[in-house]
Amino acid sequence: MKIKLKIKRSAPLNESEPFFQAFSIDAYEGMTVLEALLKIADEDDPTLSFRKSCRSAICGSCAMTINGHARLACNTQILPEIHKFGEVILEPLSNHAVLKDLMVDLAPFWEKMERVMPYLTPPDAENTAKMTSEDEAKIDKSQQCIMCGSCNSECNALEIDEHYAGPAALAKAWRFIGDTREGFAEKRLDKLSTEHGMWDCVRCGHCTQYCPKNVAPLKAIELLRSRAIKLGITDNHGAKHALSMTNSIKRVGRLDEAAMTFKTLGFLRSLGMIPFGIKMELHGKMPLPLILPQIDGMDEVKAIFKTFEEKDKNKEDSGGKS
Numbered sequence: 001m002k003i004k005l006k007i008k009r010s011a012p013l014n015e016s017e018p019f020f021q022a023f024s025i026d027a028y029e030g031m032t033v034l035e036a037l038l039k040i041a042d043e044d045d046p047t048l049s050f051r052k053s054c055r056s057a058i059c060g061s062c063a064m065t066i067n068g069h070a071r072l073a074c075n076t077q078i079l080p081e082i083h084k085f086g087e088v089i090l091e092p093l094s095n096h097a098v099l100k101d102l103m104v105d106l107a108p109f110w111e112k113m114e115r116v117m118p119y120l121t122p123p124d125a126e127n128t129a130k131m132t133s134e135d136e137a138k139i140d141k142s143q144q145c146i147m148c149g150s151c152n153s154e155c156n157a158l159e160i161d162e163h164y165a166g167p168a169a170l171a172k173a174w175r176f177i178g179d180t181r182e183g184f185a186e187k188r189l190d191k192l193s194t195e196h197g198m199w200d201c202v203r204c205g206h207c208t209q210y211c212p213k214n215v216a217p218l219k220a221i222e223l224l225r226s227r228a229i230k231l232g233i234t235d236n237h238g239a240k241h242a243l244s245m246t247n248s249i250k251r252v253g254r255l256d257e258a259a260m261t262f263k264t265l266g267f268l269r270s271l272g273m274i275p276f277g278i279k280m281e282l283h284g285k286m287p288l289p290l291i292l293p294q295i296d297g298m299d300e301v302k303a304i305f306k307t308f309e310e311k312d313k314n315k316e317d318s319g320g321k322s
């Protein structure tokens with residue numbers, strides 16, 4: 001079957017503007033995007049640039065944007081894409097500077113990885129304690145990462161702040177912080193609680209949705225946040241926001257935006273938000289603070305909190321094993 005692939009070409013070194021180039025190839029059942037790219041490079045244009053190595057969804061090097069989302073070229077088949085979208089459009093990963101064609105600069109990706117210190121640091125070199133299979137299960141997913149960068153490419157927080165640690169590095173951080181042999185979990189969490197750290201995630205879920213290895217970075221971020229709060233690392237906007245949100249729901253069953261703003265930003269910084277708050281009030285977008293009534297069905301909300309508090313208590317009593 002003859003199909004067309006549109007590939008975004010660019011060569012920033014030549015200062016040329018990016019453009020889409022169409023290539024026509026004979027596609028066969030089971031042909032992957034990577035095989036199509038190799039065919040084009042062999043038969044049509046040897047200057048076409050892209051990365052690949054294992055061809056088996058193991059090395060992570062062939063990640064690119066395929067029909068709008070980050071995926072691995074070596075485990076994405078061409079024909080299903082054609083059937084679904086009518087065409088195949090290939091672009092480099094988003095949120096990364098383009099080096100040439102489908103190749104991006106991964107230096108910031110590795111710098112972020114380095115920032116979370118991706119290695120185990122037991123309290124002393126002698127500590128060779130074995131993990132139980134239950135302990136191992138808690139960090140298992142984060143060990144499946146192949147460093148492809150797809151999650152960072154799809155991350156909404158990274159799109160607005162290039163300095164944000166990003167889902168890949170945070171999933172890696174959980175790999176070590178969640179490891180029972182780690183000796184500096186608290187110190188690591190302290191560092192991750194600063195600006196551009198774990199609290200910058202806006203919970204869009206794209207990292208989990210587009211990870212080809214089911215690493216679920218958002219879950220890892222939630223575990224990091226929850227561990228930090230349990231350890232009392234709460235003197236930051238993210239933790240304050242999460243705690244005030246929880247308190248608000250526990251108190252009235254809904255969000256008390258005004259109170260949350262004061263608790264998150266502190267009194268002085270919240271003053272600047274007052275004009276915005278008044279506008280929200282006038283448009284019926286924010287209930288009046290302080291006199292906020294409880295929602296109907298508050299009993300159910302209380303029951304949910306009670307269940308989770310008991311669950312947490314049981315966990316503590318059993319040494320975190322349940």
Ligand code: SF4
Nearest residue numbers: 155201202204205207
């Ligand atoms: S859930 Fe958070 S880390 Fe994941 S893609 Fe969205 S903003 Fe980024």
Ligand code: SF4
Nearest residue numbers: 145146148149151211
């Ligand atoms: S978490 Fe998933 S998407 Fe992100 S780098 Fe690792 S394997 Fe790729």
Ligand code: FES
Nearest residue numbers: 053055060062074
């Ligand atoms: S070539 Fe290794 S993951 Fe695709």
